[in-house]
Amino acid sequence: MDTFIQLTIDALTLGSVYALIALGYTLVYGVLKLLNFAHGDVFMVGSFAGFGVFQALGGSDPTVPLWLFLSLVTLAGMAVCAALGVAIERFAYRPLRDAPRIAPLISALGVSFFLANSMQLLFGAAPRTYDTFAIHNAVLYTSGFDIGNVHMPLLRVITIVAAFVLMVALWLVVNRTQAGKAMRATSFDREAASMMGIDVDRVIVFTFVVGSALAGAAGVFFALRVPTTVSIGFVAGLKGFTAAVIGGIGSIPGAMAGGLLLGFAESYTQGYFPYVKDHTQWSDLVIFVILIAFMIFRPQGFFGRADIRKV
Amino acid sequence: MSDSTPHSGHIPAGGPAVGQDEWVARHAERRLIRGGPLGTLEDRLRRVPWWAWLIVFLAAFSLLPVVESSGYVRRVAFDTVLYMLLALGLNIVVGWGGLLDLGYVAFYGIGAYAYALLASPHYGIHLPTIVAVPAVVAIGAVVGLMLGLPSWRLTGDYLAIVTLFFLQLFQTIATNAQGLTGGPFGILNVDPFHLFGHDLAVQHGGVFAVSYLYVALGFFAVVYVALRFVNESRTGRAWRSLREDPLAAEAMGMPVNWLKLLSFSFGAAVAALTGTLFAALSASVFPLSFYFVLLITVYTMVILGGAGSQAGVVAGALIIGPLLELLRDASKSRIIFFVALVGALVLMGRRSRPVAIVAVATLVLGFLVHAVAGAIDPSWVAGEHQPGFAGFVDHWVIVPEHLARWIPPVSYVGVIGAALLCTMLRGLPRLVALVPTLYLGAFVWENVMLSKPEPARYIVLGLILIALMILRPNGLLGERRVEII
């Protein structure tokens, strides 16, 4: 039982990060019908940007109150990523908006490659550790609350709650504001939206700002607990769009559900899969097989609509 | 090698005729207008049949080991032939089928592993090469068919994801199934090719033996010719129509799904064939050799050369393969950078004369900045001095003795920002902005990128991909697609 609770906590922590990444994929896919392969690397840049501010504000001995410290670090990650997202959209995707669909996909691969290697060029391949463990005598780890025999550390509570706050905020923006309405309209039918007087370019930029900022926050939440390197973007991106696809790409609640589901799948398979002789770890394999099956039999995901092609 | 058919002759005077695509007609017209010796030469070259080009190319390539006995150069040449084969295979799926297959290198790995299992002490099976290679190609084709099955249901992006998962799945199995694949330890002591009663030695006294280069070239010639015929067959034409408009193709009663499967299968077979060469040469296979970076590299080759054009993708491999190798070396990568810079200016200069002024201005700016910086603080220009061309560069670009930690990130981001700004400007402001951008670019290349060749190489690759998609999506030799709206 303790193991189960612990794994569930892990799953929530992982899942909330995956969900934030998945939202970026889903939003961009919604308005542009583009799989933004570079999104995982935006996430990586976010974790590094946060690290810069983390160090600047004193590292493990913060010069400002803890709550402000963590907020500033997160905001820095979000701000840098938002700017990066806008730049990527403006220079790598906008010129290709009317090209065949394969063109922006390949351009996105190029951007992803470019970002990961640029970061390696500038900051090296060494991992960066936010030394949260050393802050005020591990207060972020020792305080918190207990569920049965399992300790729920403060840091995990903070990241999970913050992730959900961001998701709710996003939901409100999309469903309750003018900008969100424009976004929904654009994603429903871009051409019709532009004829109705919606500035599609602005909507797309806004989408990239929001999606990339969420990835930046995810990057910080992820790296607060484990070391980050310039090469995490690929795997994170893979997981993020997997989550988006499971939930039904283009659907916002779908991305959230997909992210959590992936977190649970990963945590439970890692935790419960027994060690097999000859050093094999099949949990990854199980996940990939499920995913491929999922893609083949229910490509529209849980929340998506079946795609109707118009001729 | 030219892909255009040799008989694309004259267009009747008076413009496009009935039944001819207007754009194509105009294109031929434009070409005819171009006069002068260059135009005539171009026209002559265009009439040379493709097989003559192929023979000339093969002959030139086979002469390489005669003039160059360095094992390293031969090895790079061999790797380039592998890239050419991989690019030809990917071209079937991407260029002809129009499908985004991100699992392509998995087939390369499957080929290598399959050959290793059929010809190594791992299971004690030692099939003769003449049996093993066709068997592996068949395995590749069958697995390709199986991976193609999802494309019955999926289109575009979804297919890309499934194939990417497939690559991950392959990696996981290769790393985990220790009994089958040797896990992370790989499979060692793979048999060399055994042809005409001889074991082909990989090396003589540690120097790469040429025999593999010739075998690889032989494979290449066979694959090239075979694919050429496939492309001109019914299937080839059907692929092209599928790529241009799947819906229309389906409406015309084409077996769209079957065609997709077929392109997957053909691509996989070529990749598997290449894998046997790789395994036999390395005498070993490891899961890590079939990684994502390789996939991007082959994609860049196909896109650069021009997806859809066989000659194009071969050219792409011929450029990118050696380029990546040369960029490993600081002294060579310096030359490449400056030649590329001058080349880019010359290309732009065809349209606007002032570009020559930009070049001169950049040169002058460089010497000025260098002189001023040297006068203020000699240590700013006191970086390592080299002889020859590098020495000249040292008198033009500032190379400080010690780089402060903030300089690389700031200058790198700065030059990218400046370059992006240049793309937004037009006319005179652009030319003015270009001068400091170019100089800053040279500074970054000399001070930041030369010392770290590994990421620098891949940054170049990424930039080529993005720039190509935007500026020339049809690559060097690809056909321009006529968008039907």
Place this chain on the structure above:
Amino acid sequence: MRKAIVLAFALLATSVAAASAQGSGSAADKSAAGYSCSKTITLPLVTPITGGAGFLGTEQASWAKLAVQQWAKKLGLKVKLVTGDTPVEQGATPGQALAQKYVADKSVLAVLGPATSGAVAVSSSTYFAAKLAHISPSATRTSFTQGPKRDATPAFFRDVPGDYVQGPTDAKFMINKLKVKKVVIMDFQEPYSLGLAAAVENTLKKGGVSTTRLSAPNTTTDYSAYVTKVPSDADIVFFPTQKPGDAQTFAQQLIEQGKKAKVFGSDGSNDSSQFKQPGSYVSNFAPDITGIKSDAAIIAAWKKQNPNKSVGSFGPPAYGAAQIAMTAISMACKAGHGSTTRAAVFHTIKKVRIKNWILGGSFRWSTKSNDPLNAKFYIFQIQPNGSYKLVG
């Protein structure tokens, strides 16, 4: 546009041709012809400079550079150190291509590295065929020099002991000093950790210790789910990673979940800037050389070139390997009266002895294998201030 393409092609072709003409100049390679010792000798160091293990290679390069500066002149040689990059993420290909490159370069008389075991396994035969000795400062896989099935050729040397010492040393320390009852052993599905995990598991089992084996993919970043599998009464988690930061994460997550087990890292996690959880253990093939008196001058010189960096444990053996290689070349030169061959250097290596060895004491080779004689592994415990203290 056609013209533009032709132009672009021509430019690219000339640039490639010009670049390859530059400095390649390696015509017929006749290693038997003898190389004049008064010419510049190229000494390549093959190691991961970039990628996840990049920290290891940069550290080795800085120390090898220092060795060349301090010894080349003294030994009457002109030596140019070059580095060849073998990122661990790219598998066998870079190691093989680099071996071809150095075999083709006749100014190369001996090679340092490859630093990683994977790269040794794929390139040793090429070096051996060219009679080119290669001395690795960090490849510890046992089967390179020991046992019936060898993964390396006789051209392979290493100046640090292999895992056949490390595994049993670590396990015996756990049994005798730490009196462990239950140990969890992790591996990361790559050859380094698999070999070491197996060696430790064997010795522990023989010593009657109960062991649990866990296996995580090498791409794992968050180990929380694996930590749940660590029994609460386990004493030690043996964590043979090449990513020191991961050992730190694991140690923290053990505490987070209230497990009492301590992390026991191997040479790959020996990095005091990343792995610093007090109470953890680390083993390494080199002692902390800052405590060795005769090294004081070397360390001072290194610190001058590498300000703000701490002395790690991968660097000094690279200094030692460079010293051995240059000494062997110099001896071979003397024997050959001003010229030498790769084969001569190869056969001289085993005769090299070094009086003031950088890792303490003196250096000589084992007579049975291409390993150092009597070399041992050292075990450190991490102190509350993050420093490493020698405990065994």
